[in-house]
Amino acid sequence: MQHPVESSETPSSTAVITTVSDGVMQMVINAPEARNSLSAKGVVDGLLAALDRLERDPELRCAVLSGAGGAFSSGGNLHELSSLSEAQVRAQMNTNTWLYRRIALCDKLVVAAVDGPAYGAGLGLATCCDWIVAGESAAFCSAFVRVGAMPDAGLFWSLPSRLGAGGARRMMLLGKEVRGAEALAMGLADDFVCDGPALPAAMTLAGRFAQGPTRAYGRIKAGLRQAPMSLDQALQYQLDNGPGLFASEDFREGAKAFLEKRKPVFKGR
Structure with a gap:
């Protein structure tokens, strides 16, 4: 059995920690003080670097994406976003689109292990993955309307593809939190771990995918x-x-x- 190997040090290596074992790359968003916000320094760059490695390395056949410290991702930083001009927000959103594109367009499967909140752009990050494993604490929310914004993060593609237009409409317009069991029942999640974290189940599934065609x-x-x-x-x-x-x-x-x-x-x- 191949032993886990940590990635080499890069400027974003503390924000996103990657390990590799038996053809599976584990990508952990490591900004718990910011609830793993995509606005946290190094997170987007770190994820893009990890996805680049996933695409280029033929020995890597699947990936698992998770968050450290009890949260998957809280999305954007509202304090920062509210201080930006329209042009600055546009530039930031344009940069972030590459993250969702890379996950969706990569030929290799990416499994999201969702423990804790996947809110706003964090919901978009999870739903652009190919498979979502929801843990006991998982909570999904298209929270944009709560603060007077509209969904981004590819959600106008990913939510309808999972829930249909009606389900996406309900999540987007109501901004209601969806917990793990309900997420599974409505098709938002593909697996639900009712009595523990998602990550172990996600890693087991990724191992199966890594051995597949x-x-x-x-x-x-x-x-x-x-x-x-x-x-x-x-x-x-x-x-x-x-x-x-x-x-x-x-x-x-x-x-x-x-x-x-x-x-x-x-x-x-």
């Missing part, structure tokens, strides 16, 4: 990103992407393992 996962992720498709779009998408997977090493191994009645050993190729 990562090329196929990537094509599924890219296809779902375009949902809902028309029939013609769906048929064209499968024509554009399916043949390459059927010709892949992983498919040959999967088919052989099925016929031999054994567990396949996928290599992501």
Whole structure:
């Protein structure tokens, strides 16, 4: 078994701590004094650096995103945001869009382990991930209307994709907090740990994904990103992407393992 390896020191390494074990990168937002706000120094840059490593390293096949100190992410810093001009807010939002894009467009799966609040932009950070594991303390909220703002952080894409337009409308307009069990029931979360933290369950799931057919996962992720498709779009998408997977090493191994009645050993190729 590969032992956990900490990332090398960088200017943002204290704000985002990464460790690697058995093909899984764990990314921990480490700004508990700011409730892991995305406005905290080094957080966005640290996450972007970790995602860059995830994309470039073929040995990394899945990632888990979590927050330190009992919170996933409280979103933006209201004190800071209220002091900025419109142009300054626009520039900050433009920078942050790259974070949501990188998670959503990455071919590798990213699992969010949500313990404590995922509020505002923190909700957007969680929902742009491919799978959400909610812990006992998880609390989700599109809190923007509480302070006279509108949702950002990609939520106009990610919330409807999980909840449909009606569910997204309710969360956005009411600004109501959703706890773990309710989040699971409505489709906001994919798993719920009713008696403890999300992270252990998320790491177990990520280990499973890391041993799976990562090329196929990537094509599924890219296809779902375009949902809902028309029939013609769906048929064209499968024509554009399916043949390459059927010709892949992983498919040959999967088919052989099925016929031999054994567990396949996928290599992501």
